[in-house]
Every structure is written in structure tokens, then in C-alpha cells.
Amino acid sequence: MKRKANHLLFATACLVLLGGLGVFAGVRQAHRPVGGVIVRISNEFNNFFISEREVTSLLTRQGRDRLEGTDPAELNLKALEARLKAHSFVKDAQVYRDLSGNLHADVRQNRPIARLVHADSRLDFYLDAAGEKLPLSPLFTARVVPIARLGGQPLTAAFFQDSTGAQYLEFLRYIDEKPFWRAQVAEVFISPNGKLSFTQQVGDQRVEFGFPENISEKFAKLMVFYRQIPPVLGWDTYHRVNVEYKDQIICE
Numbered sequence: 001m002k003r004k005a006n007h008l009l010f011a012t013a014c015l016v017l018l019g020g021l022g023v024f025a026g027v028r029q030a031h032r033p034v035g036g037v038i039v040r041i042s043n044e045f046n047n048f049f050i051s052e053r054e055v056t057s058l059l060t061r062q063g064r065d066r067l068e069g070t071d072p073a074e075l076n077l078k079a080l081e082a083r084l085k086a087h088s089f090v091k092d093a094q095v096y097r098d099l100s101g102n103l104h105a106d107v108r109q110n111r112p113i114a115r116l117v118h119a120d121s122r123l124d125f126y127l128d129a130a131g132e133k134l135p136l137s138p139l140f141t142a143r144v145v146p147i148a149r150l151g152g153q154p155l156t157a158a159f160f161q162d163s164t165g166a167q168y169l170e171f172l173r174y175i176d177e178k179p180f181w182r183a184q185v186a187e188v189f190i191s192p193n194g195k196l197s198f199t200q201q202v203g204d205q206r207v208e209f210g211f212p213e214n215i216s217e218k219f220a221k222l223m224v225f226y227r228q229i230p231p232v233l234g235w236d237t238y239h240r241v242n243v244e245y246k247d248q249i250i251c252e
Contacts, residue, residue, distance in 0.1 A: 032101035034070045042108045048140040049089035055105055058083050059095075067103055086136055110134060113176040113241055114188075116155045117148040125157070131169045131177070133157035145175055145198075147188040149162070155190070170214040171196065174219070181219060195244070204236060205251075210244030218243045 038058065039052040059080055060067055067075075078097045083105060084093035091110040097103055112126030112134050114175070126142060128136035130161045133156075160169040168190070175188075176182045186199040196209040209218055221243045229251065242250035 024036060032072065034067050034072070034097070036105050037067050037105065038104045040107070042106075044109055044111050047111055047142055048110055049109055049142075050087060050107065051139060054087075054139075055107055059103075059105060072097065072101075075103075089137065105205065112142050112144050114144050114172045115142070115146045116157075117139055117146045117187075118154045123154065127157060127169075127172070128172055129169075131157060131160035131165070145182070145185050145192070146174065147170065149190045151192045162223065163229045164198045166186055167212040168196075171209075171215055174215050179213040179221075203230065205241045208240065208242040208243075208244055211239070214246075221249050225251070 012251040039055045041050065041052065041055065059065075075097075076168065077097075080095040081093050084090050084095070084105065089109055089110045089239075094106045097157050101172065110128055113129050114127045116125055116127055117251060118124055123134060126136065126144065128134055147155065159165045184201050186201045188196060188198045190196060195211055198207050198209065200207065207222060222241065225241055225243075238251040240250075240252040241252075242248075
């Protein structure tokens, strides 16, 4: 019994000591000037739309606010995070200090899923998975599917925001989420009546998809075509494949 009590006292003393060391380290860290600035960028799908230099530039207001050596009392970590999140290609950001006094900025990029194409390429822009507009970047060109409207007003991000446009956004998300289709679909077109069609990276067939409904079923039918027709008759036998209608694949 006495041994158990001694063990309990020893364990309690250790916990108190560890707690005291933690408080001491926290106090020291809280008063230690900023050391280095460490930037980490999560490059989802190998996109590089924002660089470490650009993150540092945002944190320091283009070098006007020096961070190294700054008194921690003068740091506003939430304001620094907000500064980073204001960037178009930053989906999320966390700014914090470690026990050595270094300032960390962890950035997660916003990733485009399509490029909206215009007659004047200077008007092109990206679209993210939420249907929001993203600008083109001088740092990197994303390998995403281009989409254009035929014979009508150029596409805008607002087009994808209402209930009708959400179906087209779902179509683009489906392509982006499936590695095979992300590699195979070359360019998507929206006709004046709203129907979709697209060209392919492999094969000369133009695929007529119809309205963005029953998306997975239509792509499944197209996969049946890929597995059964070209291996037997060759890729150049047909120039038009229509998967618009239920339980049908029309080849011409």
C-alpha cells in the first residue's frame, strides 16, 4: 500500500514537473522574437499556382513589413492568415509559431477543374469545383478540360451558380474526379440548345453527350464503346458517337 502511495506521489510530481516545463517553454516561446519564416504549400495534383516567394511577399506586404526579429506581441496571426486567404489560389491557410520562435505559413491551394475558353484567349479563366472564377496564372498552366459555348454568349462563372448550371458543373466535376476521363476528354462544348459534346485525346470521334443528366450512366456506355468497338473495327471507323439516349449507343 505504501509502495502504491509512493508511486502515485512520484507520478504526480512528474506530471507537475512536465506541466511546469510546458508552461515555462510556452512563456519563453511567447516572448521570443520571430526567427525564420517557414512556408509550406500543399500542391494538390501538382498544381503550382502560388509560390513560396509569393506567400512570403503577402505576409510581409511586398517586403514592407519585416517579420524576422518581430516582437510576438506585434504579430496578428489571424490578420496574416486573412491576408493569405484573400489570394485567389489560396483555399485555406494557417499561420502559427513553433517553440523555436519560427513563423509557419501552411497554405492549401485552390484547384481549378476546367478552363472557360473565349474567342479572345485573354478573357479565359479557370473554374473551381464550387463554380467560382479563378484567374489564369503566370506561374503555371493547369491541365484541365477546356469548355466553350457554341454560337452564344461567352460562358461566365455565374452560369454555373444556378440550379441549371449546377448540372454542368457536376459534369465537369465528374470528369475531374475520374483519372481516365480527365486524361481522355480533350475539349467540351455547350451547344445553343444546352446539349454537351466533346472531343477526345485518343480517337477522332466526337461524343454527343446530350444534357448533363445521368452522367455516370452515359460515361459507362461510352466505356462500353471503347472496350468493344475500336479493338475490333479500329478507332477511325466511326466519327460520331451519341450516348444521349437511354440504353442506346449510336455510332456513325
